[in-house]
Amino acid sequence: MTESECVECGGTVTLHDDLEIGEIVDCETCGAELEVVDVSPPVLDRAPELEEDWGE
Amino acid sequence: MKIGLLYSRIRKDEKLLLSELRERDHEVAKIDVRKQRFGLTETTAEIADCDVVIDRCLATSRSLYATRFLSAYGVPVINSPETAAVCADKVKNSLALEAAGVPTPATEVAFTTEAAMEAIEDFGYPCVIKPVVGSWGRLMAKIDSENAAEAILEHKATLGHYEHKVFYVQEYVDKPGRDIRVLACDGEPVAAMTRSSEHWLTNAAKGGQTADFELDDEAKDLVATASDAVGGGLLGVDLMETKDGEYTVHEVNHTVEFKALNEASEVDVPAAVVDWLELKAEVAADEAVMTA
Ligand SMILES: [Zn+2]
Numbered sequence: 129m130t131e132s133e134c135v136e137c138g139g140t141v142t143l144h145d146d147l148e149i150g151e152i153v154d155c156e157t158c159g160a161e162l163e164v165v166d167v168s169p170p171v172l173d174r175a176p177e178l179e180e181d182w183g184e
Numbered sequence: 185m186k187i188g189l190l191y192s193r194i195r196k197d198e199k200l201l202l203s204e205l206r207e208r209d210h211e212v213a214k215i216d217v218r219k220q221r222f223g224l225t226e227t228t229a230e231i232a233d234c235d236v237v238i239d240r241c242l243a244t245s246r247s248l249y250a251t252r253f254l255s256a257y258g259v260p261v262i263n264s265p266e267t268a269a270v271c272a273d274k275v276k277n278s279l280a281l282e283a284a285g286v287p288t289p290a291t292e293v294a295f296t297t298e299a300a301m302e303a304i305e306d307f308g309y310p311c312v313i314k315p316v317v318g319s320w321g322r323l324m325a326k327i328d329s330e331n332a333a334e335a336i337l338e339h340k341a342t343l344g345h346y347e348h349k350v351f352y353v354q355e356y357v358d359k360p361g362r363d364i365r366v367l368a369c370d371g372e373p374v375a376a377m378t379r380s381s382e383h384w385l386t387n388a389a390k391g392g393q394t395a396d397f398e399l400d401d402e403a404k405d406l407v408a409t410a411s412d413a414v415g416g417g418l419l420g421v422d423l424m425e426t427k428d429g430e431y432t433v434h435e436v437n438h439t440v441e442f443k444a445l446n447e448a449s450e451v452d453v454p455a456a457v458v459d460w461l462e463l464k465a466e467v468a469a470d471e472a473v474m475t476a
Binding site: 146148149150163176 | 191193195198216218
């Protein structure tokens with residue numbers, strides 16, 4: 129387990145070890161969707177918005 | 185093997201695929217579609233030497249164009265741009281199912297609110313109106329009355345995008361509180377589950393309850409035919425049971441999520457998908473040798 133900071137609320141986000149660039153994680157404090165942009169050390173950014181034409 | 189994974193978000197589904205691929209010692213090229221450029225003859229995407237690329241883009245437009253480019257460069261891609269084009273559009277999807285003789289709900293398309301209103305009145309209440317693109321049940325509406333119909337048509341008519349000016353009206357299937365989702369590889373079912381909900385939209389994304397489901401021969405046949413009808417590939421086939429104990433196929437999805445299915449089913453879904461991907465890559469490699 130490792131930690132990073134939520135860009136939305138500044139809260140601590142706990143992350144799994146098998147973190148993957150491009151992965152989406154949720155901030156448990158504010159509920160924001162965050163994207164993993166780097167893994168060592170982990171860096172989080174706001175996840176891209178869901179767009180109109182997204183989905184299965 | 186070198187397997188490319190084209191993505192814009194790594195969800196649980198993509199993570200499952202990636203870990204299965206790495207466990208089998210495949211070389212994996214993770215391709216973030218947002219960072220790529222696609223020229224007429226070349227691309228920045230890491231596709232060189234890929235035996236196969238699997239498209240996991242969520243956005244329909246990205247999926248349609250990126251697979252079209254990869255295919256033009258001669259890179260085997262799953263799903264094919266042809267399959268993506270049929271599955272991404274509910275009208276093409278419905279027409280393909282109908283042409284293949286797959287039972288599918290009665291559907292009409294109209295281009296003005298007046299014509300749509302006539303279609304709705306002919307279907308009677310309740311009936312269903314859906315956007316021609318999009319998913320997870322978003323912007324879908326069950327229409328219970330003339331008042332509701334007028335309000336929904338009015339809303340859609342004032343929404344910006346031209347696709348909202350295509351009114352896709354469908355009969356309401358009075359299913360027994362659940363629908364069936366099948367994951368299939370070229371028509372061969374990998375796993376199936378039911379999704380149940382009090383609400384008429386039973387998508388797993390909408391919080392329905394899921395359970396493992398055993399397909400009978402009739403359902404298996406329908407899955408195979410529906411898959412062929414849209415051009416084959418790694419597909420999610422959505423079936424419903426009708427009151428008469430028959431099946432009707434609502435649609436076939438080409439960027440299929442399988443996380444919920446993997447949890448609901450005994451089957452190791454990512455392993456089955458990767459088995460099939462390996463097979464597709466081998467076939468593509470053999471074909472390349474033969475045409476060389
Ligand atoms: Zn936060």
